[in-house]
Amino acid sequence: QKEVEQNSGPLSVPEGAIASLNCTYSDRGSQSFFWYRQYSGKSPELIMSIYSNGDKEDGRFTAQLNKASQYVSLLIRDSQPSDSATYLCAPRRAGSYQLTFGKGTKLSVIP
Amino acid sequence: DGGITQSPKYLFRKEGQNVTLSCEQNLNHDAMYWYRQDPGQGLRLIYYSQIVNDFQKGDIAEGYSVSREKKESFPLTVTSAQKNPTAFYLCASTSGAGGRSGANVLTFGAGSRLTVL
Numbered sequence: 001q002k003e004v005e006q007n008s009g010p011l012s013v014p015e016g017a018i019a020s021l022n023c024t025y026s027d028r029g030s031q032s033f034f035w036y037r038q039y040s041g042k043s044p045e046l047i048m049s050i051y052s053n054g055d056k057e058d059g060r061f062t063a064q065l066n067k068a069s070q071y072v073s074l075l076i077r078d079s080q081p082s083d084s085a086t087y088l089c090a091p092r093r094a095g096s097y098q099l100t101f102g103k104g105t106k107l108s109v110i111p
Numbered sequence: 112d113g114g115i116t117q118s119p120k121y122l123f124r125k126e127g128q129n130v131t132l133s134c135e136q137n138l139n140h141d142a143m144y145w146y147r148q149d150p151g152q153g154l155r156l157i158y159y160s161q162i163v164n165d166f167q168k169g170d171i172a173e174g175y176s177v178s179r180e181k182k183e184s185f186p187l188t189v190t191s192a193q194k195n196p197t198a199f200y201l202c203a204s205t206s207g208a209g210g211r212s213g214a215n216v217l218t219f220g221a222g223s224r225l226t227v228l
Contacts, residue, residue, distance in 0.1 A: 004153070008151070034216070034217070042221070042222070043201055043219040043220060043221050043222045044154070044201075044219055045219070046216055046217075046218075049216060088153060088154070090217075097142055097144075097159055097161060097205070098156060098159065098169070099217055101146075101153035101154040101155075102153050103151065103152055103153040104153055
């Protein structure tokens with residue numbers, strides 16, 4: 001059974017702070033990892049993807065991957081109220097059509 | 112603009128009725144998916160299709176049916192056999208299977224919210 005674990009939150013951070021979102025996964029065959037942001041009542045939108053161990057930065061977002069520990073995280077620097085949303089972690093096996101989604105972490109950025 | 116169109120956005124169903132949710136994409140993607148989301152829950156895969164006239168069951172296919180007669184279209188029917196159909200339904204597509212580079216990112220439509228009265 002493939003499992004993806006995320007803290008459900010809510011995670012509250014003050015505006016301008018760093019938000020740290022964590023995800024662990026059970027399937028060692030996972031090779032691609034995706035972070036989606038979902039606003040209430042809306043569909044998910046891709047924020048970051050990462051495939052190799054280490055860090056990947058894109059603007060205020062940094063994804064971190066440690067395959068040995070089966071751990072992937074998303075850091076949001078200089079958090080803004082517009083970042084308030086649920087963040088979904090989704091690993092995928094190479095060559096697979098399927099993503100397995102975690103239940104998501106709800107982030108609240110306080111002005 | 113390329114994208115995925117889902118309709119209707121909101122749908123109400125009486126118990127015992129079948130309903131069909133539409134999903135159309137103009138991204139020229141080969142693979143299409145249906146996910147279900149319940150409040151406070153992640154996305155669960157219902158069905159997916161890699162090519163026309165072929166589809167596979169996901170984790171929660173019972174009570175649902177799909178067809179893939181055209182590359183652009185992947186409608187989902189929620190049958191009366193689905194015991195708890197009230198949920199947010201999301202259609203998605205990719206151009207193919209995930210490669211090591213992470214190509215073929217999943218793109219979602221806006222979703223359809225089904226409520227059983």
